[in-house]
Amino acid sequence: MERIPTFRKGGVHPDDKKVLSNGMAIERLPVPAELIVPLSQHLGAPATPLKQKGDTVVAGEKIGQASSFISADIHSPVNGTIADIKKVTLANSVVTEAFVIVPDAENPLGNWPEQPYDMLSPQEMLAIIKDMGVVGTGGATFPTHVKLAVPKGKSVDALVVNGVECEPYLTADHRLMLEQADLVLRGIMIVAKITQPKRIIIGVENNKKDAIETLRQVIASNSYPITVTPLKVKYPQGDEKQLLKATINREIPSGKLPLDVGAVVLNIGTSFAIYEAVALRKPLVERVVTVSGEAMSTKRNLRVLLGSKVADLIAYAGGVAHEPDKYISGGPMMGFSFQDDQIPVIKGTSGILALDNSPAMKAPQTPCISCGRCVAACPMGLQPTKLYRLIDNRLYAEAMGMNLMDCKECGCCSYSCPAHLPLVHGMKLGKRLGRK
DSSP, rough: EEEEEEOOOEEEEEOGGGGGGOOOOOOEOOOOEEEEESOSSSSSOEEEEEEOTTTTOOOEEEEEEEOOOSSEEEEEEEEEEEEEEEEOTTTTOOOOEEEEEESSSSSOOOOOOOOOOOOOOOOHHHHHHHHTTTTTTTTTTTTTHHHHOOOOTOOEEEEEEEEEOTTTTTTTHHHHHHHHHHHHHHHHHHHHHOOOOOOEEEEEEETOOHHHHHHHHHHHHHHEEEEEEOOOOOOOTSSSHHHHHHHHOOOOOOOOOGGGGGGEEEEEEHHHHHHHHHOOOSSSSSSEEEEEEBSSSEEEEEEEETTOOOOOHHHHTTTTTTTEEEESSSTTOEEEEOOOOTTTTOOOEEEEEEOOOOHHHHHOOOOOOOOOHHHHHOOOOOHHHHHHHHTTTHHHHHHHTGGGGGGGOHHHHHHOOOOOOOOOHHHHHHHHHEEE
């Protein structure tokens, strides 16, 4: 019997709600009437605009230049005209400049034929990934070319690919593994050529047995040196620290990165984007987004041009059956609540959820009873209740001294709290004020 590994410390088991959309094949969202393409779609500094109002653009053309080491280029998703440049507020509350692009009515989309890439050197592949603006599509949006640039003197023992998708409701990566397994695996082999790992592992939660079997079949037919490891269904299995513990039994020390323990981690969607960047010379200008939630009329997995408005996705899915309690960009555990349906899809948008009214959402806060559930649930081994009290009393330095920065904002503490305290929101506030 196959062993099903997991991380040992903390974690929770929310209802994954994936049955709502995991049977929905990926569909392409029709080209919207206009796109809002922000210059900040990634971790780090916003891109510098390269175009002005009134300029015409070609699909795949660079319209924003990375402005620092941690930054990423921005490209036009369509052929069209820049109708305006304005400030927008994203779902994560970031305020940034954005291009308003009106697609060409007759020929809006680019053409991306596959080009020879087997003879490219690792350095050439890495340069293409940078030029194509690829970032992590799992939500963190860290520039991929930075992650894959292994410093001199360091080596990669394990390339670990995150096929976990542990957030409830989200099934975009699941569908990519089922429908585009060959291309995802080609992307992984491109990364392997760049990073030269001794072994390659794809971790997939065991609630995706069809994806596990599909990946294994394609791996066998191509003789790829890749192992698919089923993982126990447990949140937050997809966090890189928990994923490395489950797959290669290594712990990342406080303040360190996966590379410090000889690992590189990337997710399924990013692997697919890397294939398209290197093989097609296609920038990251579209992605798969799950549209789900009890309040949605129908559920979908949509291939969406970046800059498409949330309203366009919801309308294509038939609108809402009734007024939702809240809209979420991403997953319900780590995503961002928003109200404006005019916000755009960006590189890190994995889902748009319309969540139903829930008694838990309406439950009043009560005093902490020191039950310890948040401590037991924290996968980082922190003491959320003590950190929350320190932050609530504006003792930010003391909270930082208790390893507040190790908090991954996974939401396990808030999920477990019977007093319904906004623990994870407190951690976010404490980190922001503690860094000042």
